[in-house]
Amino acid sequence: MLLTCIVYMDFATSYKIINKRLQTEYREPAWGWGLRVALSVTIPLVWGVITGESHGAEWMAIAGECVSFIELKGNAGQRIRLLLSASLLSVLFCIVGSVAGNYMWISLPGMLLVGFLSGLFKNLGDRGMGLALSVYIFYIITCAYPVHTDDDLWARCGWVALGSLWTVLVGLCSFLFIRVGTPYRRTIAAIWKSVASLALVTGKGWDGRSTRSSIRDIYLKEKDVRTAIDASLNLFEETADQVNKNQKNKYALTQSRRCASLVSLHIIQISETAEMLYKLTRDRQFTIQVYSLFRALEQIGERMEIFLLTLKQEERVLVTSRVERLRKISGMIQEIPEAQTPAIAPHIGKILLLAERVAKLVERSLELLAVPSERRIFRAYSFTQTLNILHPRYFRNNIRQLMNFDSITTRYALRIGVAAFIGALIGNLLSGEHGWALTIGGNTFTLIHLKNHGYWIPFTAIIVSQPYFGATFKKGLERSIGTIAGIVVGTIFLQLPFATLARLVLVFVSSVFLIYFLRRQYSVATFFITLMLVGLLAIEPHFDADLMKTRIICTLIGSALAITAGFLLLPAWDKDMLPRFLAEAITANLHYFRKTFYRNEEPVAWTKLKRTAESKNSNAFDSFTRFMAERVKRRRKGYANYYFLLTHNVRITRELNNFHSETELAEVKIPIQEKEKYIQLLYECDDLFRENALLLKRSGNEFIDDESLKTFPEEGFVNLTPNENQLVFVEKMLIELKAIRVGLESPAIPLSRKQVEG
Structure with missing residues (x-):
């Protein structure tokens, strides 16, 4: 009997592990992407071994690596355009490089341009x-x-084109047979995943067994939700207000995405209200029920994620059961005797109201997704729609976006170009007849000779370079460690018997695992990238210790170049950028407020305003995080004040979001005598927005737009009849604005670039 129980427990544990991995693959199909890369690269090499065309197979495999390394996201049209664009770029720069390589005076400036591009x-x-x-x-x-010769050039281009074509076919096979709505639903599932994580963090510690989450921890998870929503909107731009009900599938998906976004807002509201209750009562029964409430919200997010990915009926049942559990927990909270006391009852009522709204939003999402089964992609596109995939407007838009010479991106591109240029120059000099040699007493001692492998230097410099110095330094260290380990292991692996078979195995396995670790741990991904390149670029029949040493030296030089360029050449320091990002975040909230309440403003979808304000807050927070990593040995002046300002600004965005979320479900209106109070609050908020912007500008922040200081509600505010909750949200927004003013009026607060240079 005991043995049977042990076997059953082992089986149950194994099932949970397998089920967890299957869910991970549903969420992020890294193994499928890795297999696509492996097939695109390895099959040409196998073909070359069988036919004896190993030289052509090399170029086919390199083309396969470049084209397949693009993650295929979005609808079928976006994926096809990506594959074709990568193929065309591969052939084009194969031609350019093959010709330019004959002339150093062309190839070196060309390296500068290629790095910049x-x-x-x-x-x-x-x-x-x-x-x-x-x-x-x-x-x-x-x-x-x-x-x-021309013949050699066209032969090489032919192999590259053939390898690209093979990779395009592999890519098409990877998505033509999936359901037409799967890519869209996958992005919504990612939102629900982040919502589940948000519920987990907000509920942490309410059971009394662990430390409760900090404000920063909660904001980071809230930021993850924003990132997931942005990722979805980047691929599927049409919002819920832009799609009509006649487009059934698209309407269902856009509305479902909207529901997921609103659920995240309600979880934050529940968290804030629960925090107020925590100060009033710490009754054990109550805190356990609040923990159970957050746990139910987390489970709803997890099950909604899996349901969106699978659309299985059993997953729908599981979601419904979690919603019913949420309602039962709400009922149990309402029955707690302490919940009836006058001080606590209003807060309890708000939590229960928000929990019911979450339940209704989830049910609404399930209702929207109860559409007839979707067709496969290869059946969903008519001939005209297929031709429209390659419409020139898509390529024009991408080129216009590519040529956006934003200051940060342009400086980053210049650094890459210069680092690649210097790397190519060093590679050429050290690949000469003697490399770097020292002559003593008529005897020449070669210190470094790259033996025509200097191309690893610009290659490393481009990969390591990042827009900000801190990220470049970290990535340089990780890449150096991963690359050195990969070179050593790869070189030893190729010394095994049956070198050809070992090479194929090396390329296939490393291709799969580099994709798996690409988003998880960069140093490990770099190790597998190097393994793949060692196998892929094994043009020489034999490898020796000198070649291994050469590649290690090239990697170290390339990383050093990228780090040095990031430090010396137009560096992007966040002590310079943070005031700009802070000004943009405050201005975005001001714009959000005016578009919401000013009578003479053109109407804009509040979700768009929300997205803009949250993105600006996110940019400022990321800049602050990088700022804290700069110049660690010297204390930065004013860093705490930046943090407080950002915290208050994020809360203002939340209150504006909360105000709009109330319009999704109308409640009882406030008494008419309170309307004057509401209007007065709006005027106070409007004045404080302007005062805060002016104070920030006077403190030395030159990024505040003068227009922000001159706009007034000339025609008054829109004629809204708010409910009780909306009045509270405006009052809370006023409190946050006053807190910002107090901070800005303090003479000890340095908020300009010069003031924070410590």
Whole structure:
């Protein structure tokens, strides 16, 4: 009997582990992406071994690596355009590099331009950085191995085009058979995942077994929700107010995304209200029930995530059961004797109201998603729709976005270009006849000779470079460690018997694992990237210790170049950038307030205003985090004041969000005699927004726009009849604005760039 129980427990544990991994693959199909990369790179090498066309197979495999390394997100049109763009860039820069490599006076300036262009691709986000691979990898490698005749050039381009075509076919097979709504639903599932994490953090410690989460911890999870929503909107731009009900599937998905966003707002409101209750009572029964409430919210988020990814009926049942559990817990909280006391009852009522709203939003989302089964992608597009995928307007928009010469991105691109140029120059000099040699008494001693492998220097410099110095330094260290380990292990692995088989295994396995670790641990991903490149670029028949040493030296030089360029060449220090980001965050809230309440303002969807304000807050918070990492040995003046200002500004955004969220579900209106109080509060808020902006400008922050100081509600405020909760939100917003004014009026607060230089 005991043995049976042990076996059952082991089976149950194994099932949970397997189920957890399957859920992870549903959420983020890294293994599928890794397999796509492995097939795109390895199959050409296998074909080369079988047919004896190993030289052509090398170029096919390199093309496969560049094109497949792009993560395919979004709808079918976006994915196809990504694959074709990467293929065209691969062929184009194969031609450019193969020709330029014959002339140093062309190849070196070309390296500067290629590095600069690779930096500009950051304007396109993750997709752009994937496309940049096709630019700099092909230029660097073909410059190192140029061709001298037209026939050789066209032959090489033919192999690259063939490898790109093969990778496009593999990519098409990876998504043509999925449901047409799967990419969209996957982004909404990511939002629900972040909502579950938010509920977990806000509920931490209410059971009395652990420390409660700090304000910073909660904000970081709230920021993760914003990041997930932004990622979804970047791929599927149409919002709920832009899609009509006739577009059934799209309408259902946009409304479902809206529901997930509103749930996150309500969780924050529940957390804030519960915090107020915590100061009034610490009754054990009550705190346990609050913990159970947050736990139910977390479970709803987790089950909604899986339901959106699978659309299985059993998952719908599980979501419904979690909603019923939430309502039962709400009922139990209401029955607690202490909940009826006058001081606590209003707060309890608000928590229960918000919990019921969450339940209704989840039920609404389930109702929206109860649509007929979706068609597969290959059946969902008509001939006309397929042709429209390649409409020139998409490419024009991307080029326009690419050429956005934002100051931070432009400086980043210049640093990459200069680092790549210097790296290529050093690589050429150290690859000469003697490399770096020392002559003593007529005897020449070679210290460093790169043996035509100097291309690893600009390659490393481009990969390591980041927009901010702190990130570049960290990535440089991680890449150096991972690359050195990868070179040593890869070189030893290729010394095994059956070198060809060992090489194929090395490329296949490393391709899969580098994708898996790419978003999890960069140093480990770098290790596998290096393993793959060692196998992929194994052009020489034998590897020796000198070659291993050469690649290690190149990696160290490239990392040092990237770090040095980040420090010396147009560095982006957050002591300079933080005042700008703070001004943008405060101005965004002012714009949010005016668009919400001014009568003469053109109407704008409040979700768009919310997204803008939260993004500006996020930028300022990220800048503050990087600022705290700068110049660690010297105490930064005014850093605490920045933190307090950001905290109050985030709360103002929350109150504006809360005000709008009330319009989703109308409540009882406030008595008419309170209307005058409401209008007076709005005038006070409006004056304080202007005063705070003026105080910030007087403190030396030159990024405050003068227009922010001159706009007044000339025609008054919009004729709103707010409910009780909305009045409270305006009052809380006024409190936060007053706190900011008090902070800015303090003479000890340094908030300009010069004042924070410690």
